[in-house]
Amino acid sequence: MAKPGARKAATVRKPRAAPATATAPIAADVVQPVANPERGEHELKLAGITYRLRPSHTALKSIERKTERATLRLVHLGNAGDLSIEMLGVIAGELIRAGAEEKDVFTRNVSDDRVGELILEEGLPVATSRLTLCLLDAATGGRDASGEAKAATA
Secondary structure (H helix, E strand, O other): OOOOOOOOOOOOOOOOOOOOOOOOOOOOOOOOOOOOHHHOOEEEEEOOEEEEEOOOHHHHHHHHHHHOOOHHHHHHHHHOOOOOHHHHHHHHHHHHHHHOOOOOHHHHOOOHHHHHHHHHHHOHHHHHHHHHHHHHHHHOOOEOOOOOEOOOOO
């Protein structure tokens, strides 16, 4: 216990690691999987890396919860060009994480803010159109909860 009136020892703070720059990709050293349109997957290129977007039921529920908007409302906002950078980051982040390989821990844990930064650098119109199309494809059905295409009935 310190004596009354004694000075506290100075604490040395370790410097924080420098944040990743917005121009760096999410996980440059990981080979990203290729999107399969038959599975309802789409692609989004950010910082020179093409990421697979997977509209799984879990990803769509999370998008709706975080944006406080229904999927069809997000499609409408996307078609009108009214998705905010924050919304674009949430939508893309959830779809990218859902499309990441199991062993790709960097992509599976990327933050929505980080994705939003990359979208802003890549250009809002391209990301908006890709994400809107992916949401529309998911909303029109023909997929199971994991995003797999349902077998056609004869």
